[in-house]
Amino acid sequence: MIDYSDPFDHDVPAPRPGGIAARASAALRKADADYLAGLNPEQREAVETLDGPLLVLAGAGTGKTRVLTTRIAHILALGKARPFEILAVTFTNKAAREMRERVGKLLGQAAEGMQWLGTFHSIGTRILRRHAELAGLHSNFTILDTDDQIRLIKQVLAAENIDDKRWPARQLAFAIDGWKNRALSPKEVPVGEAQSFAAGRGAELYAMYQARLRQLNAVDFGDLLLEPIRLFREHKDVLEQYHRRFRYMLVDEYQDTNTAQYLWLRLLAQGSKNLACVGDDDQSIYGWRGAEVENILKFDRDFPGAKIVRLERNYRSTGHILNAASHLIAKNEGRLGKTLRPQTELGEKVTVAGSWDSGEEARAIGDEIEALHSKGHKLDEIAILVRASFQMREFEERFITLGLNYRVVGGPRFYERAEIRDAMAYLRVIASPADALAFERIVNTPKRGLGDVTVKLIIERARADSVTLPEAARRLCDAGEIKAKARQALKDLVLSFDRWTGLIDKMRHTELAEMVLEESGYTDMWAKDRTAEAQGRLENLKELVRSMEQFENLRGFLEHVSLVMDVDGARGEDAVTIMTLHAAKGLEYDTVFLPGWEEGLFPHQRSLDESGRAGLEEERRLAYVGLTRARRRAKVWFASNRRIHGMWQSSIPSRFLDELPEPDVDVIEAPASYGGGSFGGMGGSYGASRFDQQKPFNSTYDTPGWRRAQENRAHATAGPGARSGGPMTIEGELVASSTAKSAGFGRGARVFHQKFGNGTVVEVDGNKLTVAFDKAGHKRVLDGFVQAA
DNA sequence: GGCATTACCGTTTTT
DNA sequence: CGGTAATGCC
Secondary structure: OOOOOOOOOOOOOOOOOOOHHHHHHHHHHHHOHHHHHOOOHHHHHHHHOOOOOEEEEEOOOOOHHHHHHHHHHHHHHOOOOOHHHEEEEEOOHHHHHHHHHHHHHHHHHHHHHOOOEEEHHHHHHHHHHHOHHHHOOOOOOEEOOHHHHHHHHHHHHHHOOOOOOOOOHHHHHHHHHHHHHOOOOHHHOOHHHHHOOOOOOHHHHHHHHHHHHHHOOEEOOOHHHHHHHHHHHHOHHHHHHHHHHOOEEEEOOHHHOEHHHHHHHHHHHOOOOOEEEEEOHHHOOOHHHOEOHHHHHOHHHHOOOOEEEEEOEEOOOOHHHHHHHHHHHOOOOOOOOOOOEEOOOOOOOEEEEEEEEHHHHHHHHHHHHHHHHHOOOOHHHEEEEEOOOHHHHHHHHHHHHHOOOEEEOOOOOHHHOHHHHHHHHHHHHHHOOOOHHHHHHHOOOOOOOOOHHHHHHHHHHHHHHOOOHHHHHHHHHHHOOOOHHHHHHHHHHHHHHHHHHHHOOOOOHHHHHHHHHHHOOHHHHHHHOOOOOHHHHHHHHHHHHHHHOOOOOHHHHHHHHHHOOOOOOOOOOOOEEEEEHHHHOOOOEEEEEEOOOEOEEOOEHHHHHHHHHHHHHHHHHHHHHHHOOEEEEEEEEEEEEEEEOOEEEEOOEOHHHHOOOHHHEEEEOOOOOOHHHOOHHHHHHHHHHOOOOOOOOOOHHHOHHHHHHHHHHHHOOOHHHOOOOOHHHOOOOOOOHHHHOOOOOOOOOEEEEOOOEEEEEEEEEOOEEEEEEOOOEEEEEEHHHEEEO
16 A cells, blocks of 8 residues: 555654754755765755745756755755755656656655655645545546546537547547536536537537546546645645645746646645746747746736746756847746856857758758767757647658667657557556446456447446446346356456455556456457557556566556556667757757747647747747757757648748847758759758748737748749749748748649659549649649649 | 457646 | 558458
8 A cells, every 4th residue: 555644643752852954954964065065056046045935046057956956955944844845746657757866866765754845736636535434425536537527528528429420538538628627627617618519518528427437436547636625725625734744845847837836835835835937938849738927927916926037047058049049038028037147158150051942951951960960969968849740750760771879758658558458448447436437447358258239238337336347347247147158257257356346455567467468368359469569558468467576466567557657768879869849848868959940830820829939938848948059069950842741832931030030040941952943042042031030929920931832832832843043941021931822733733843743643532632643643732832834 | 359450649747 | 651540340
């Protein structure tokens, strides 16, 4: 069992003389200067301002984590609080782990006493388990992940006879998530928003979903924050316990907090008022999943008397890179304003280079990396940061042909893989037979001849008798209400589960897991599978069992998995890292490649469409994050042709390129081999044109860039049609709209395409043409991209 | 109930 | 174009 009992419900004992806390404090007091000495004045101020609300605006690379960890050390060293009286929250497990590690380095064992260092969700879980009964739950409630959540919603929709074609469960899940992010209970959902799902039944369905969760003794991720908030509001005595408990509170990445997290913090901060938040409004890139930059912008209004400390000395990047990033981000309105000050030499300029298409972009970057590598640069110190994951593939393919080591960060997570989720479902049912969703998942995996019909019967029976699914299954078998062959299979399964459950305390959980996977026929299922990935899945299952070893028992492991959805991939060989810009936040590399800076991709069209100016600003912050990942070299690329959804589209350089400061940027002329010369003009005109109009724009919708993007999207204009000195890169021109007329090309028409040259139309499908190009073969293209030859 | 074919869709992602 | 989800057929 997990030990949920920290000294809480009773009064906390004073530090034992000679105990860990006391010893750590003494050691630190002695070493005083040691941990404060290395700090610059601002950092020191952030560490030493202990009482009252504090906002630390920490620009990229200014020593944010160091401030946080040193601050904790300082609190403990001064004896202001004991380790378990400090609340320290992060967003990700990775960040929490890192913080614990670094505090550990400063303090030794005292870091282990920090029971309240963790993610919002893990701390929320802890609180909720302790007071589960007040929320209508048992303390052993299960935490559903997104997958379970969707399946549950599907059931709710089915029960209400709502056509999940018209109203997909995913969409409702998304809406509920959004409401929970904003701490809205079903009753509080704004009428207009409830209206938007299933003819006004949104809020009603949300309420039903909540009711089902309670029936299942389950919560979703949102509840881990919402329920504690409700608890605090409705039970003053509970809130007061925590007020007494948390003498100091620290929050990392405050710019990423959503409304629920903000309310949660505000409730807790009413106690000691010693709330220190660290963040950077310029690195807020999660608005699309509910983060409210507003929270950081209004901090001093929410927490009166708040002190604000700015960390602006950047120790990471060289001058040109920082200047470029600062200049770019300065285009954003509504920011608190910081200027990153380089602490080293100017270094290399940021480079901007163009390529003919995405393939060439990958080739050119691959070549550059090889060149760096042969000059002795480590691949570990090189990263490619993309806006969208589909961009990764081209790089992977190229690197495979080059034989260049690479690693992709992100992608399908270990615990989200089907085989892992199946195995987990088995373990969940064993640990708690009441876990209905888990039972449903594996009742017929591997195939046992228990189809929809049987499962439906089980569910109905369970509901009628209010028993667990395994129990309902047993009753159905006994009553002989199902067909003979299904009955035998079901009986076997139920008996197996009984047996496994009985073994929980009798054997090691790792052995039990192996046994279950073996006896259930699950491993066999994959062993017999001859698809390419089956072998990997078996490997993953072994890995799962291995990862269980670090836990004392099954329950401890299950708790870990529901909250910690990542496994640290071993950092193996020297390799180039490929990842999204989002995933790169918080990381740094000597050399950073930033491909795909094209309108529509970056800034992403959807961001602009859905969130307008706010969306554009978030994209710009993403660009800022990208640039500031680089220590010594930032290399921006754009391609004039990119294949999206299987069709070639022309693109024009990102407006962000125009927002980089000329003195800090080198525009690389395309080598003659690239783009057959037609591209050289691009680089040239880019350099010549972009400073013509440097006025900051007021409304996004009213600028050349915006119109340009709109035009580009609407007509899929032939960007590269603007050859040397063409209108394409000149601000204020509507780009090549003349070629965009969707002319009715008929079958057999001779056409010319920028990338593929001349060809004959062989098929017409709306505005999509299939063209037999003389040289390039058959391709599908949008009619906007070709002209009559 | 299981498998094959077709329809659909296509940022970013943590917990 | 390529992956997944959902239908339809055996």
